[in-house]
Amino acid sequence: MATQAAGTDRPATIHDIAARCGVAASTVSRALSTPYRVNVRTRERIEAAAAALNYRPNIQAKALSSGRTSAVGVLVPDITNPFYFDLIRGTQLQLKAAGYTQLLVDTEESDEVEATTVDQLRKSADGIIVAASRLTDEVLLAAAATTPLVAINRDVPGVPAVIIDTPSATSQALDHLASLGHTRIAYIAGPTTSQSSTRRWAALAGAAEELGVEVRRLGPFAPKTQSGAAAADAAVYSGVTACIAFNDLIAIGMLQRLRERGLRVPEDMSIVGCDDIFGADFCNPPLTTMASPIEQAGRVAVSMLLAQLNALAGGGTRSRSVMPTHLTVRGSTGPAPAKA
Known part of the structure; x- marks a missing residue:
């Protein structure tokens, strides 16, 4: 049941939220409709007050009028x-x-x-x-x-x-691997229709030339854990010592496949993922990845x-x-x- 405005039997309104936060009703309206136009701290106070009052806009009225x-x-x-x-x-x-x-x-x-x-x-x-x-x-x-x-x-x-902005983190990953002595590195590409994958490869290609390391593009691979096995096999066959995967799911699948093949991570091959999804730090070993x-x-x-x-x-x-x-x-x- 909706929380009632203090001392009344009516649902809470933006005026109730404004009174609780000490701001104008127009500020509450902006914070709830176009949040970027309101100071972050003020917006958070308004959102917290709206949640505490269980505020619900009159959606039916708004729909009928607009x-x-x-x-x-x-x-x-x-x-x-x-x-x-x-x-x-x-x-x-x-x-x-x-x-x-x-x-x-x-x-x-x-x-x-x-x-x-x-x-x-x-x-x-x-x-x-x-x-x-x-x-x-x-x-x-x-x-x-x-x-x-x-x-x-x-x-x-x-x-x-x-x-x-994953391309910038991709360049960071390449810098990291180069600092560890890796000179032959693979980019495990995502779907051909993924603009993110294309942008990351472009960033890697440019950074590799500056660093004087070799980067090979392998794939494309579907962005799923099951694709990791084929990606790992391709990486081993290519002779690289490190891989930067399109996403964490592929990277996790690669960790599993490399273990099945008797290869150690990171002693025999280093793996970098992308996205820092839930569970990336629980892998064996924990996954180096790009977070956003x-x-x-x-x-x-x-x-x-x-x-x-x-x-x-x-x-x-x-x-x-x-x-x-x-x-x-x-x-x-x-x-x-x-x-x-």
């Missing part, structure tokens, strides 16, 4: 991939605070499923957030032209986007989408936001083998 559905579609390529857990949580919490329902769709790493879903959501959602889109640039741009849309980890001019603020990326994407939907006078909208990444060093990387 013609909106008060729903937002969130599309991810693989809902079983732990990378997306925090992202989904971030979008969910931010949308809930603003009075929107999240429509979560697993597009199954399929551009066809994604395109069909985007088309269907035009009728049932006010806007769409697409993570790691597999659509072509032209199709994604066309979708953004007809529907409020924000892409995560997909950089297409004209499409509002939140970019997780995934939940925050989801929140920022929602803020950018709400800015499009509300189009507040003079408020403006952001078209691009870059989230920083960093390398987390654990036990799966070590000095290059002496025989190498």
Whole structure:
């Protein structure tokens, strides 16, 4: 049951939240609809007060007056991939605070499923957030032209986007491996439709030339643990002493396969993953990986989408936001083998 406003029998309103926080009602409205326009500490106080009062916007009234559905579609390529857990949580919490329902769709790493879903959501959602889109640039741009849309980890001019800067962390990983004496390194590539994979390879190729090390591209591989076995076999056959994998799932599969082959990590081969998913530090050995603020990326994407939907006078909208990444060093990387 909804919490009632103090001393009354009515549901809490933005005025109740404003009174609790000592701010104007207009500030509460901005914090819940376009969060990036409000100071972080003030926004957090408002969100905490809204949760404590169990505030629920009058969604039906808003929908009737505006013609909106008060729903937002969130599309991810693989809902079983732990990378997306925090992202989904971030979008969910931010949308809930603003009075929107999240429509979560697993597009199954399929551009066809994604395109069909985007088309269907035009009728049932006010806007769409697409993570790691597999659509072509032209199709994604066309979708953004007809529907409020924000892409995560997909950089297409004209499409509002939140970019997780994994290429910079990939370069950090290469620096780390080179400092350990590795001169033959493999990049275990992700899907050919993944812009992130392409950007990371470009960053590696440029950094390798500066460092004077050899980097080979192996793959593509599906971003799943099961792909790790084939990736590990390819890496061993190629003669490299270290690998930078497209994501942690592939890297974890590689750890398992290398153990089956009797090879030690990191003594015989070093492995670097990407995403720092839950469990990466529980591997044997713990996985060196690239970490980024995934939940925050989801929140920022929602803020950018709400800015499009509300189009507040003079408020403006952001078209691009870059989230920083960093390398987390654990036990799966070590000095290059002496025989190498």
